[in-house]
Structures are given as C-alpha cells and as structure tokens.
Amino acid sequence: MPGFFKKLNRFVMKKLIYLFALAAIVASCSTNPAFMVDGSIKGWKDGPVTLKKRIDGNWITVDSTQMKKGKFSFSGTVDVPGMYYVIPPSGRKDAIPFFLENSNIEITGNSDDPKDVEVHGSAAQDEFRNFYDRVDSINNQMSSYYEKYAKARSENDTTTSAHIEKELNDLYKIENDIQKAFVLDNPNSFVAPYILLQIQYGMDASELNSYVENFSADVMKTPSAQTLSMRIKKLEKVAVGQQAPDFTMNDADGKPVKLSDVYKQHKYLLVDFWASWCAPCRQENPNVVAVWQKYHNDGFGVMGVSLDAKKDAWMKAVKDDNLTWTQVSDLEGWKNSAADLYGVNSIPSNILLDQTGKIIAHNLRGDDLQNEISALLNNKK
Numbered sequence: 001m002p003g004f005f006k007k008l009n010r011f012v013m014k015k016l017i018y019l020f021a022l023a024a025i026v027a028s029c030s031t032n033p034a035f036m037v038d039g040s041i042k043g044w045k046d047g048p049v050t051l052k053k054r055i056d057g058n059w060i061t062v063d064s065t066q067m068k069k070g071k072f073s074f075s076g077t078v079d080v081p082g083m084y085y086v087i088p089p090s091g092r093k094d095a096i097p098f099f100l101e102n103s104n105i106e107i108t109g110n111s112d113d114p115k116d117v118e119v120h121g122s123a124a125q126d127e128f129r130n131f132y133d134r135v136d137s138i139n140n141q142m143s144s145y146y147e148k149y150a151k152a153r154s155e156n157d158t159t160t161s162a163h164i165e166k167e168l169n170d171l172y173k174i175e176n177d178i179q180k181a182f183v184l185d186n187p188n189s190f191v192a193p194y195i196l197l198q199i200q201y202g203m204d205a206s207e208l209n210s211y212v213e214n215f216s217a218d219v220m221k222t223p224s225a226q227t228l229s230m231r232i233k234k235l236e237k238v239a240v241g242q243q244a245p246d247f248t249m250n251d252a253d254g255k256p257v258k259l260s261d262v263y264k265q266h267k268y269l270l271v272d273f274w275a276s277w278c279a280p281c282r283q284e285n286p287n288v289v290a291v292w293q294k295y296h297n298d299g300f301g302v303m304g305v306s307l308d309a310k311k312d313a314w315m316k317a318v319k320d321d322n323l324t325w326t327q328v329s330d331l332e333g334w335k336n337s338a339a340d341l342y343g344v345n346s347i348p349s350n351i352l353l354d355q356t357g358k359i360i361a362h363n364l365r366g367d368d369l370q371n372e373i374s375a376l377l378n379n380k381k
Contacts, residue, residue: 032077035104041072042110044089044090045067047089063076067089080218081101082124083097086098086107096117106121124191138175180211202363234343235343244259257328266299266301267299269352269353271305272350273339274307276313278347284348296325300373302325304318310331314331350362350365352364352372
C-alpha cells in the first residue's frame, strides 16, 4: 500500500504541474496586449475599409474589413502607439487619422464633417488632442487671415496683402515654437514624432537630428519616427559639402538633360524646384529672374525642376514668368524623381552647386540669393 500511495502522489503532482503550466499559458495568452477598434461613421458607404500606417510616404496595410451600414471593426496588436489611418471605401481623401495603441478604441462621427469625428480609448490620442487644443486659437486666427489674404490678392491690394503676410508669419512662428518646444520637452511621448513630422519642412539633416536623437527607444519604433530617420539619411546625402547626386530628366521638348552636364557649364548653378500651381514659387520667380539677369554673364546659371503634372500649365508659367533657363520635369507632380532624390518635400526649394557639382547652399531666396551669388562671383574675380 505505501508503494501505491507513492505512485498516486507522483501522478497527482504531475497532473498539478501540468494544470499549473496550462493555466500560465492561458493567462499569458489572455493578457497579450492587443487593440480592438470599433467604428461607426454616418454617411460612409458599404465596402472595403483598411487600417494603414504610413512610413516615408508608403502606405502599409495593417488590417482590412468590410464596412456594413456605417460600422467596421479592426483588431490586432502594435508594438507601440503611433499615428494610423482608417481608409474608407471612398479612398484616402476621406481617411481618419488617429493614434492607435493596444486598447479598446471607439471611432464615431459623420462623414460630412471631419471635425465631428471623435476617438475614444487611446491615451496617445487624448494627449494629441490636448496639445492641439493649446494651438487651436492660433489656427483659427490664421484661417481668418487666409481668407482676408486671398481677398486682398484678388483685388491686387499689395499693401494689405503684405501686412497680412507679416501677421501670418508671426502667428506661424508662435505656433512653430510651441510645437518645437513640445517635441524637445517630451522625448518619451509617442505623439512627439508625429508633431515633428508636421514641422520638419525646410529643416536640414543636422537640425532634424537634433530633435530625433532625443527620442526614447520605444518612441523610435513609431511610424512617424521611422519616417524621420529615413528622411535624415536622405538629407545627409545632399547636405552642404556633399557631391550633388546626378540625374537625367527631360526638358519640354522631350530631350534628356543631365544635371552634371549643366553645372559644368557654370561657375555656380541654382537647381530650383518649383511648380506652376505653387503661389510662393511664382512670387519668388521674379527675384530669381532678376539675379539671373544680373549675373548670368558672370557664370551664374539656373536649372528649373518643375513638380507639375500638366505640361500646358508648366509651359504657361515658364512663359508668363520669363524663365529663360533650362527647364526639366517628369510631369509626376510630388512623385518627381529628382525631388525625391534631393529630399524635397516643400517648394519653393533650391540647391546651389559649384562647377564641380559640390553643394554649397540650400534654399536661398530673396536678398539672400542676391547676396550669396554676388559674394561668390566677386571672390572668383
């Protein structure tokens, strides 16, 4: 009998160990972090709905489902919170951006009014909303100024439009400073990389990296931070002192033009990224024309790279603005291959090269362009 009880005890112990192990596995499975997104948007038609993230301009599908009577659901898991997008059957133009994290999230609203859309259940989304509540009054002021500015421009009221431009620039600087301060003060915030992504236009690699290098390891896993890291690498390749990456693009007659063939013909060449539909570009064009007319006989040249998609609009702007230098375009709009090569994500944008193709300056406009070219050519004489 003692032997029997000993065997029984061993059997019971094995069963208990097995049960405890099974319970631990079940518990671990049940506590794995996951998200559940339930949406109800009035006005959206039935059809495919996707959940996407965006990294370096590429849209990556995370989940997909079918919209039924304005309702949809997504589920899954993410490593860290980040900005994601619900893409309805009507396409990306009606996308709903929100901060996704491993929690139960509810999205409600009306397709007729994007401001009516509400997101609940995401702590990162709450942080994002709270931050922009601080700058909402500035945005409202800017919106009212835009309307007045458009009216002044349509009436050729240069005095009023110039005054409004100054007011807008002042408000923009205030908002920009608030955004930069938030990014610097909150390196552990999953919202910070997204805010930085909205204000990084015009920053060079060094300035952009001064913000990104402070982010925590987890924050660097967000789609926005990954995009910023890739942009820094791209900008480092076209920083001042680097050799300009060569490219070939067709002119208006379909003739291939190679950048290196153009800069070799000038002491200094301004590669000017612009478009007919870009109002700031058109405003800057007279200044570029004036500098070219003054110094082209001394060795200053310009090569225009248009981000137009329609040839007729491009050609009309070239004629109207008296742009007599070399002009190229692949007519791919923002997908322009040269713009992508040089990390151009806002226009007007330009890069100044010397005769060997070395990059010596970025984004020279107004008096800065005139003064730089004058100084360079006078030193050459």
